[in-house]
Amino acid sequence: MSNYIDFQWRVTKYNPEFRDENGYYTLREEWTCPSEMGKTINGNEFTLNEYLQVEAAYIDSVIKFIEETSIDSLRILQLECTISEEDKTSPLYEKEFETMVLKEDALVNKNDIRLICKMVLRNFIWCQLYSKNNFFVHFGWDYYMYIGSKVNCLSAIEFASNNGLFVEQCASPYYFSEEDTTRQLQWSEIDDESKVIVGEEELKNVPLNEYQRIFNLTQEHPVIGSFHLKKEQMDFFQTFLKHKMNFDKYEYSFWGGY
Structure with missing residues (x-):
């Protein structure tokens, strides 16, 4: 956007x-x-x-x-x-x-x-x-x-x-620009059925086209919303995180929005 x-x-x-x-x-x-x-x-x-x-x-x-x-x-x-x-x-x-x-x-x-x-x-x-x-x-x-x-x-x-x-x-309250977009990784414990988020970390300096590539999205998609992360995507995201990802302990999701 x-x-x-x-x-x-x-x-x-x-x-x-x-x-x-x-x-x-x-x-x-x-x-x-x-x-x-x-x-x-x-x-x-x-x-x-x-x-x-x-x-x-x-x-x-x-x-x-x-x-x-x-x-x-x-x-x-x-x-x-x-x-x-x-x-x-x-x-x-x-x-x-x-x-x-x-x-x-x-x-x-x-x-x-x-x-x-x-x-x-x-x-x-x-x-x-x-x-x-x-x-x-x-x-x-x-x-x-x-x-x-x-x-x-x-x-x-x-x-x-x-x-x-x-x-x-009237400007839509759901409309925001790429410059306004925040993207982060969130995680919850695998054994927790309530899926309470126990940690999150903002992702910075990741080109939009890289997000589009990793989630198999078109160049039209602004990469907002929520996406479930797969283990095979770990290496890509780990490059941009301080948190040490552990798919044996946590479930991970990506969120982008305002």
Whole structure:
């Protein structure tokens, strides 16, 4: 994420008229998660149809921003995918989700992006979508979405607004530059089922392309997020560490972020 993406927006269902001077949303009742379906909110039952209408507005708006930026695909970043058997009993779970082959750094087209956005918004997976120096989609808590583009997407903004969403100029709290990125190694004891981190050490002066090589990532990937370390990667990382690595005693992971 080396070059700053100039145009960034917060795209949500939350009317900014109800934000206080610090930007906090103050309306008394508002659903923030699809799991609240069936609850009474503002005197009305939050229904599946209401949810699906809002979800469609989010996803269709993402596609409009992508199209106006003149890109055809995005990469998956920081993928977290732990769909449980209980998740599969949800009315929001679709068999089509099982056709998606989700992988960190995978390049996905607009049809796949639609499905991925749906899975994220329904809390079945989490990830970011990214095109280096061109575009991003970040999903936050409470049904917040942030979009960034190299283009001032006026038509997409109009589309989102016409479909009941509110688009505000706002830097994404999940966006940071390569210069702001911290990377470190963390370790926990093998026999500890809770995986409590017992040590960590910051990695310094490691070229980005070396990280990309050791984790088998493309040059597009900014090497953020968490990666499990394998024993065969020990020699590479030991070069940059004071800690003496011991795979017989510890499990190691890499973390990069802000």
